[in-house]
Each structure stands twice: as C-alpha cells, then as structure tokens.
Amino acid sequence: MTGGHDVKGEGAKASSRARFLLTGALLFLAVVFVALGTWQIQRLFWKLDLIARVDARVHAAAVPAPARPDWDSITREKDEYLRVTATGTFDHDKSVLVQAVTERGAGVWLLTPLHREDGTMVLVNRGFVPADRRDRADRAEGEALGLTGVTGLLRISEPSGAFLRSNDPAGDRWFSRDVAAIATAKGLTDVAPYFIDADATQNPGGLPIGGLTVVSFRNSHLVYALTWYALAAMSVVGVYIVRRRSMSSH
Incomplete structure (x- = not known):
C-alpha cells in the first residue's frame, strides 16, 4: 500500500x-x-x-537629375522614383539590351548612354522593345539625334543580375540594369550611379516604348x-x- x-x-x-x-x-x-x-x-x-513618399516623388514636378557632387548622397530610400530631367546627346552605338518581361510581353529594355553637357554620362532606359524588334535596324527610326531632353524616374542600379541569371558582359547578355557593369563593358567614364526610366513620351516609329515603370511595393x-x-x-x-x-x- x-x-x-x-x-x-x-x-x-x-x-x-x-x-x-x-x-x-x-x-x-x-x-x-x-x-x-x-x-x-x-x-x-x-x-x-x-x-x-514614393508616390509623392512620382507625381511631383520633375527636377534636374543629380549632378556629380550629389552622387555619393543618393540612396534607394531617399531618391528612387524621383521624377527627373536630363539633357544631352545619346550614344546609340553603346546601347545595351536588358531582358525584360512587361505588361506588353517579353522583350528587352533599351539602355543608352546620354552624354550630358557637364561632361558626365547617365544611362537612360529609353523603354521596351519587343523580342522580334530587338535588331537595331528594326528600331532605327527611334534613335534620337542631337541634343535631346529626357524626363523620367530615377532608378537605382541593379547589380549582379536577375534571379538565377547572372549578367554576361563579355557576351553582351544582360538580365539586370547594372550601371557599373554596363559602364565598364562599354568603356564609359564619369557615369552616374543611377539610371533613368524614360517616361511615355513617344519615340519616332513607336520604339522604344517608355513609361512602363511598375511602381509597386509588396x-x-x-x-x-x-x-x-x-x-x-x-x-x-x-x-x-x-x-x-x-x-x-x-
């Protein structure tokens, strides 16, 4: 017991x-x-x-794109999607095509260096080109000549590449808009550490198609x-x- x-x-x-x-x-x-x-x-x-804050930037009046003295202070949180303007001459011979998937389907972004009047350069994403029009001859009409003004959204560089795809500068195959890598591959100097997504202003011949920036946050x-x-x-x-x-x- x-x-x-x-x-x-x-x-x-x-x-x-x-x-x-x-x-x-x-x-x-x-x-x-x-x-x-x-x-x-x-x-x-x-x-x-x-x-x-981003919505305010997108819809605000455009301001001049940051000049060299301001490059070091640019941040994603403070400056991305700022509406900016830039003036210069495009160097179409040094354009790159970056893989893109948009509301218009698959194709490429056309990034072209813009020589600014202060001697610096900025890459401009001039817009979308369908996959079947990627050859330069098929979109030659849209190559702006002489002094040109650009309005668009300031974007921060996209280094390394896209998901599961690395940029291949030697093969001129690009999957992200990596400003530094593109500048090195094309021999560009004094390049701004950002690029500009051009607005929807129509280019001669209809290509490239600007204004397709998707501004959304999960x-x-x-x-x-x-x-x-x-x-x-x-x-x-x-x-x-x-x-x-x-x-x-x-």
Whole structure:
C-alpha cells in the first residue's frame, strides 16, 4: 500500500511538473508571437510611409537629375522614383539590351548612354522593345539625334543580375540594369550611379516604348501581424486549458 501511494504521489508530481513546463513554454511563445506581431505593425507603418513618399516623388514636378557632387548622397530610400530631367546627346552605338518581361510581353529594355553637357554620362532606359524588334535596324527610326531632353524616374542600379541569371558582359547578355557593369563593358567614364526610366513620351516609329515603370511595393505586413497575434492568442488559450485541467485534477 505504501509503495502504491508513493508511485501515485510521484506520478502526480511528474504530471504537475509537465503542466508547469508546458505553461511556461506557452507563455514564452505568447510573448514571442506578440513581439513579432508588433514588429510587423512597425514595418507596416514604415512601408505605408515609404509608399506615400514614393508616390509623392512620382507625381511631383520633375527636377534636374543629380549632378556629380550629389552622387555619393543618393540612396534607394531617399531618391528612387524621383521624377527627373536630363539633357544631352545619346550614344546609340553603346546601347545595351536588358531582358525584360512587361505588361506588353517579353522583350528587352533599351539602355543608352546620354552624354550630358557637364561632361558626365547617365544611362537612360529609353523603354521596351519587343523580342522580334530587338535588331537595331528594326528600331532605327527611334534613335534620337542631337541634343535631346529626357524626363523620367530615377532608378537605382541593379547589380549582379536577375534571379538565377547572372549578367554576361563579355557576351553582351544582360538580365539586370547594372550601371557599373554596363559602364565598364562599354568603356564609359564619369557615369552616374543611377539610371533613368524614360517616361511615355513617344519615340519616332513607336520604339522604344517608355513609361512602363511598375511602381509597386509588396505589403503583407498586416496579414503577418494578424497571424502572429492569432498564434499568441492560441498560446494564451493553451495556458488557460492547461491551468483548468490542473485545477480539476486536484
């Protein structure tokens, strides 16, 4: 009898210890989930502020593209999608074609160096060219000559390449608009560390087609926050269930 009583007592202690550990684990998870949810809420407000600032830049009056003294201070958060203007002469012989997928289908972006009057250069994404018109002869009518003005959106360089595709400068195959790599491959100097996405001003012959910049930001932070908070609530419910069963067993 005494031995049986000891076994039952030890079993009750083990069960109580297990419930205590489970309660502690659930409370810890609840705190972690609440922290993660709160972090996502902070990210949500940051993203909404970013979207508002970018929208303001896109629809603001165009300003001169940053000159050499301002190049070092350019950042993605502060300057990308700024509406800018630039004037110069295009060097069509040193254009590059960058793989593109747009609302108009697959094709290429036509990036051409613009020699500015201050002696510097900036790459201009003049727009989209369908895959079946990528040969220079098929779009020659659109090659602007002489002093030309460009209006568009300032974009930050896209180094390294695209997803699963690396740029091949030696083979003149490009999958991202990597300003530094393009400048090196084409022997360009004094090149701005950004490029300009030209607006929808129509080019002679209809090509290239500008104004196809997609300005959008993935914003799932509220969904993530609600998910973390829901998991926190489930953890608290778990604590309640464990404590209730513990009280009913006594």
